[in-house]
Amino acid sequence: MDRPSPRRYPLSAAHVSPNLRRWIIGIASMLGAVVLAPLTAALGQSSSNYDQLRNRLVNEVLVPQGITNPAVLKAARETPRHEFVALLHRKNAYYDMALPIGGQQTISSPFIVAFMTQALDPQPTDRVLEIGTGSGYQAAILSPLVKDVYSIEIVEPLGLQAKQLLQRLKYQNVFVKIGDGFQGWPEHAPFQKIIVTCSPEKVPQPLVDQLDEGGLMVIPVGERYQQTLFLYRKKDGKLEAQPLRPTLFVPMTGKAEAARQVLPDPKRPAAINGGFEAAAVSDQYIQGWYYEQQATLVTDPKAPEGRHFVRFANQQEGRSAHLLQGFAIDGRHVRELRLSARLRYSDVVPGPNREELPNVAITFYDENRRDLGFFWLGTYRGSSDWRQASRVFRVPVGTREGILRVGLFGASGVADFDDIRLEAVEPAAKDMP
Ligand code: SAH
Numbered sequence: 001m002d003r004p005s006p007r008r009y010p011l012s013a014a015h016v017s018p019n020l021r022r023w024i025i026g027i028a029s030m031l032g033a034v035v036l037a038p039l040t041a042a043l044g045q046s047s048s049n050y051d052q053l054r055n056r057l058v059n060e061v062l063v064p065q066g067i068t069n070p071a072v073l074k075a076a077r078e079t080p081r082h083e084f085v086a087l088l089h090r091k092n093a094y095y096d097m098a099l100p101i102g103g104q105q106t107i108s109s110p111f112i113v114a115f116m117t118q119a120l121d122p123q124p125t126d127r128v129l130e131i132g133t134g135s136g137y138q139a140a141i142l143s144p145l146v147k148d149v150y151s152i153e154i155v156e157p158l159g160l161q162a163k164q165l166l167q168r169l170k171y172q173n174v175f176v177k178i179g180d181g182f183q184g185w186p187e188h189a190p191f192q193k194i195i196v197t198c199s200p201e202k203v204p205q206p207l208v209d210q211l212d213e214g215g216l217m218v219i220p221v222g223e224r225y226q227q228t229l230f231l232y233r234k235k236d237g238k239l240e241a242q243p244l245r246p247t248l249f250v251p252m253t254g255k256a257e258a259a260r261q262v263l264p265d266p267k268r269p270a271a272i273n274g275g276f277e278a279a280a281v282s283d284q285y286i287q288g289w290y291y292e293q294q295a296t297l298v299t300d301p302k303a304p305e306g307r308h309f310v311r312f313a314n315q316q317e318g319r320s321a322h323l324l325q326g327f328a329i330d331g332r333h334v335r336e337l338r339l340s341a342r343l344r345y346s347d348v349v350p351g352p353n354r355e356e357l358p359n360v361a362i363t364f365y366d367e368n369r370r371d372l373g374f375f376w377l378g379t380y381r382g383s384s385d386w387r388q389a390s391r392v393f394r395v396p397v398g399t400r401e402g403i404l405r406v407g408l409f410g411a412s413g414v415a416d417f418d419d420i421r422l423e424a425v426e427p428a429a430k431d432m433p
Contacts, residue, residue: 050082053094057110061096065293067114071122075141076114081107083169084135103155104368107135108197112247114141119218119231119244120193122146127188129210131181132197136162139174142195149174150188152181184210191215199227199249201260208239220249223262225326226272226288228281243281246290248326264328267424269337271404272325274420277306286310286323294321295407298416304342304386309418312358312408318351322407327422329364331399336425337362339377340390341406342418346383351410357381358415360389360406362422366398380415392425 058076067073082093084107089099098106108116116138120128122145130139133153139162142149149171153159156178163176177185181196182204189210196207196219203219211217211234220227229247232239273288280297281287289295296311303309312321329337341360350356361376373396377389406417 057094062114069118071145072118079140084137101135103158107137113138116218126192128193129191130195133162133176136166143171143174150185151176220247245285248290266328266330267333269327269329269422271420271422275305276308276310289323289325291324295323305419309416311416313414314408314412317412318410325404327402329402331395331397334395334424336392337395338392338423338425341420344386345415348381348411348413356410358408363403364399365401367400372396
């Protein structure tokens with residue numbers, strides 16, 4: 001078994017390929033990261049170009065990932081997402097990624113918007129309440145599918161900007177107000193549908209009260225880095241829950257965030273369900289991880305740890321297969337972090353960029369969610385039986401959160417991972433503040 005000795009990596013991510021970089025940025029952006037430099041060649045900005053890019057997004061991302069409602073697909077083909085982001089980000093508007101919209105917030109990724117919209121089963125007679133207007137894009141997607149959309153945003157400049165934009169683009173059945181969305185909008189209740197695009201710990205009671213009998217609510221609930229998208233149906237005044245999939249939405253603003261009871265411990269970063277033993281969510285999605293692409297949970301009594309591991313399989317060069325997980329880490333307390341995993345792989349061929357190989361990787365972010373560096377376990381290609389990999393990374397002092405990523409990242413072949421661990425390395429006495 002190969003056990004590489006702990007190595008430290010420089011803090012530069014400059015050598016990462018543009019494609020891989022785009023994923024990292026996309027992932028960073030989900031957490032509201034600021035993108036500092038243009039990353040891909042600028043695309044032409046004529047409307048027919050945008051139409052083409054939108055159609056590609058629908059055909060290559062939304063349809064293959066299970067969006068089937070024709071009305072939702074039509075709305076995705078027709079809604080100009082580039083109008084909802086700043087000029088700087090327009091060239092990335094039709095990739096499946098979240099993008100910064102200011103105020104440390106992000107526009108949701110097109111897949112998540114389509115997925116949540118489809119889950120709501122939109123009907124032309126529905127009055128819909130949205131919490132977290134953000135850019136206004138989700139409201140714009142809903143607009144042609146329902147009667148009216150009432151949308152609440154807590155960050156005033158964002159709400160005002162979205163309101164003006166929606167007016168300019170003539171979404172006449174969308175109404176925006178500034179306020180704490182978890183109080184709902186009683187004047188217009190009851191709502192047949194409620195969609196929440198920021199993540200509270202529990203479903204706020206005013207939203208339960210304002211949901212019509214038989215109505216549906218789609219909402220990501222859970223701890224800050226451990227959220228599940230739920231679909232609730234109101235029956236006899238109570239909510240019946242159906243978990244949809246694990247997810248990660250940006251932290252909220254306002255009372256609900258301040259009142260969180262379970263907080264992550266940034267002094268003790270840890271991987272959740274790194275041994276893949278927890279039962280799948282809805283018999284389908286791997287618990288604790290999100291943004292799942294081409295991953296399956298495998299049961300095998302000979303797994304290196306427990307009885308399960310995760311398998312990534314990809315045949316199409318450049319298409320990603322991965323899982324992500326957010327975690328809290330404070331670089332003032334944790335100086336060094338050990339990342340370890342067991343992996344095996346077969347017939348692995350790098351994607352179009354040579355860095356596109358199976359890996360376990362970490363990206364660190366500061367309090368403004370700026371990218372502080374990208375670190376990974378090793379270079380794996382070809383085939384190998386189960387092996388252990390472990391490395392210790394220096395944590396930049398400004399670090400406040402991280403994203404753990406595992407997968408094939410554009411390589412083709414099969415890769416299995418198990419026993420993924422994150423662990424703070426005790427600082428040497430002389431390093432103590
Ligand atoms: N639906 C948006 C994306 C939302 S990001 C889009 O399509 O672009 C989440 C949004 O929720 C952010 O704009 C954030 O400011 C807002 N938000 C957070 N907490 C809130 C609260 N308590 N009430 C209303 N909006 C809130």
